[in-house]
Amino acid sequence: MSSSLDLDWLKKVKASLIVSLLIFIVSLLFVHNFAAVFLYFFLIVIYLICTCVRSRSLHKDTTIGITDVIVEGCFSQELKVDSIRIAVLSCVLELLTVVGCKSPFSLAAISPARILFFYLLGSAVLAVFRLFKIDFDLNIKLSFSKKNIVVCAAIVLCALLASALFGFIGFSKTVILASVLPLFACTGFIICFHDWWNRPDLFTPLAIAVVGLGIILVFPVTNLFSWDDQIHFHNANSFSFVSEAETTVSDRMLENLFEQDAGFSNNAALGKWPISPDNEWGRGAVESLCLELNHQDTAATLCKETGLSTSVSFQSLGYLPSSCGIWLGRVLKLPFSFKFVLGKLFNLMFYAFICYLAIKVAPCKKYLLSFIALLPSNVFMAANYSYDPWINCLTLLGVALLLRLITGRTELKCSTYVETVLVFVFAFAPKAVYFPLLGLLFLIPSSRFADNRQKRIFESILLLLGVLVVISFLIPFIASNGGGAGDARGGDNVNSTQQVHFILTNPLSALGILSKFVFVEFLNPGFINSIATNIAYLGDIASYVPVFSYLPIIIGTAICILDSNDTSISLICRKNAIWCSLLLILTCYLISTALYISFTGVACERVAGVQARYLTPLLFAADLFIFNISCHLEQKRCGRFEALSLLSSAMMLYLIMFTLLFSRCFG
Incomplete structure (x- = not known):
């Protein structure tokens, strides 16, 4: 050669x-x-x-x-x-x-x-x-019959007619369209595919796309909507320039909370703070903000950074989809509101596509994976500026690829192993605290390797890339002298450098504080359930319709138990459960420690700033290796379960979003 x-x-x-x-x-x-x-x-x-x-x-x-x-x-x-x-x-x-x-x-x-x-x-x-x-x-083949084309046309026509009809009686046409489009789209999918319950890989991204599109239509331009969306937009916008980043007054209106510059009749938050069940938002204020942002997005209000953007880093890879959308909108010279929407659309489509791949390649638990992908908080963040969708969907794909290696559905060779490791590495780029999940690759049985030499080589590759992830987290931490002043949003007593000093000088006290938080609060079932029920600044569904707050834990538990086959049963192993538990608990400690250092007052007895959504990347692995239960359904009942699981997951998503968002914007 x-x-x-x-x-x-x-x-x-x-x-x-x-x-x-x-x-x-x-x-x-x-x-x-x-x-x-x-x-x-x-x-x-x-x-x-x-x-x-x-x-x-x-x-x-x-x-x-x-x-x-x-x-x-x-x-x-x-x-x-x-x-x-x-x-x-x-x-x-x-x-x-x-x-x-x-x-x-x-x-x-x-x-x-x-x-x-x-x-x-x-x-x-x-x-x-x-x-x-x-x-x-990697080629996705879609075939459209005459029947499917007619159904798609009928869906669009019905949605437009419904929005026009309700518009005549005083409702917002845009919000009505956003509300009915998911219903018509899912109904059309059921009509087009006679065995639709066997296609979770198509049904799930469709539901993500139409509900996410509805969220974007209701609030195309705003901040204080999703968690820290003003920060994420700033980073994504800056990353889209790479170097010599520019901002206009329109950018700054969305990058700074409650800022209201000359030429604007309202700030970009549009009255979403303080959070209250009584908050409602008229369409006029949203459209007025869009027009004002478009008008003020001119070179006359330009500010320019010199040199490479501070947002260009390993952690910023999570902004790649939304940055591509912003970049394309800027190149096409689109109005500001359209450019802003493109960034959110690219984020949504990336999340939907990766979820499609994850469900497609997973050898088991496809309906559980669909349920996690359709969690309201996941879809909501995917339709906004955030790097959490990047982490969540790539982690799902990484675990799905790992399942293929563990169960023998694909040959264990250098290429398949490296592919799986790379997906995890890219997934954890924005938040390196999840790096212990790389240890899931040690669950691959020794019998799947050709010999011990191959096993050592593969594990060396894993350790090499794992070290790179850890270094990406440690370099900024060391460069800032232990985190510097920390996050001012945590309060006046926050100081990361002093907090690190407290941990090093009082390790047992700090360990006790973290352990109490992890096992009493962080891993509390009620707190975990809020992954699905809490939608950032829209509030928690428990405050509006308390009965809906029980839907996620009921539906999730049922799917976790009943979505079972011979492949998933083969994963049940005490050793796997213990190892996975250790990795997940270690990850919880790292998450808590990171927030204790950056967001909590010095020597405080409770960790501040930890949210339930930080547990989302851990859900699929926990359900597979810890809470996996052997359960065989009769063949004739499998179709009913599959249909019911998809419909219940999608309906949970729609009901929560309708209650917290759509129904409060009809005016």
Whole structure:
């Protein structure tokens, strides 16, 4: 094989190392933000790993060494062609970025650091895509019969007629459309697919998309809607520029709570604070805000950052979908409200697509996975600015891929193992506190490995990428001298540096505080249930219709027990349950510790700022390995259960969103 290459293997390995080092040095020269340099370095590592693993997989029938793998992966003809294409694409993207800016076009505005980012991101994305393409059919084939086309047209027509009819009697047409569209869409799906209960992979993303679209239609532009949405929008908007970020007064209205600049009749919160069951929102105020934001989004109110954006970091990967939407809206010169909506739509579509993949590849517990994907808080965040949907859906996909390896539904080889690890690594990029979940890969039985050497190699790859995740969390923490002043929203007594000092000097007291919080409050069933019932600044469903507050725990428990087959039963093992319990408890401690340091007053006896939604990434793994119960349904009852589980999950989502959002915006 080596003879077919241009240089001998030794020269190529040396050249590979030199090229990697040069790229890293160039990053340091152009980028004065170490967090950004780490992101660049991470993309290089991902590219090299994916390319080399793919090269190894394509030569599985020949005996080649690791050096030959690196040489083939880094110096193939395919790489040369790809490098040229990605370099050209990076320059095009840079030109489009500069053209899309509010400031006058100038060649001096071209940023080498941004071009380098586009090149590394494009290379990493292409390498990941090609690696996954080896083992998975990534082509989605959709066929539309005449009947399906007629049904789709009828759904749209009925939804528009309903909104027009109710509009005549004083209701908002937009809110009526948002309310009836999910009902008509799900009904149409049931009509189009005679065995619809066997298609959770299609029903679930459809329900996510139509309910999420309804949420966006009701409040296309606002803040104080989802958790910390003003912060997430600021980060996503800044990340969409990569370098030389610009903001207008319209951006700042949404990045700062309760700010009301000249030219605006109201602040962007639109009266959602304080939270109250009596809060209602008229359509006129929403539309007026959209018009004012569009009008004020001009170059006259422009503020510009110099250099690379502070939002460019490993943690900011979670903003990639929404940043792409904002970037596209800016390039197309869309009005501000449309650009803002595009960011939310991209986030929603990414969440729906990854949930589709997770359900598609999972060998068991598909209906439980659908239930988790359809949790109201998950869909609500996906329809807003947040990186939580990125974490939640990629964690579901990672566990689904892990199930294939554990159960033997797919061959355990280097490519499938690395694919699974990479999904987890990308999932935990925004919040490294979830990194203990990488330990779930140790649940793969030893019998699935070819030999001990293969097992050691795979576990080394896991540890390498796990260390990268941990480093991404530790570097900012150390650089800020233990977290600095902390989050001011936690109160005047918050000081992360002093809190770290308190923990180090009083380890037993701190451990007692954290343990009491984790086992008494954090893992309390009532608190866990609020994952589904609490919808940020819209309030908790228990305050409006108390009976609805019991729906999630009842439906979830029933599906967890009844969604069982031979594959899921094979996962029942005391060792698996103990190991998974340790990982999940460790993760809960890390979450609590992070909030205790950054959001809680020094030496406080209770952890502040912890929300139930932080447990969402743990749900699927906990249900699979800890609360898994052997339960066989008769064949004739399986269809009823499957239909009922999908309908109940979707209905729970719709009822909670209708009660907390749609019904309060009809005016």
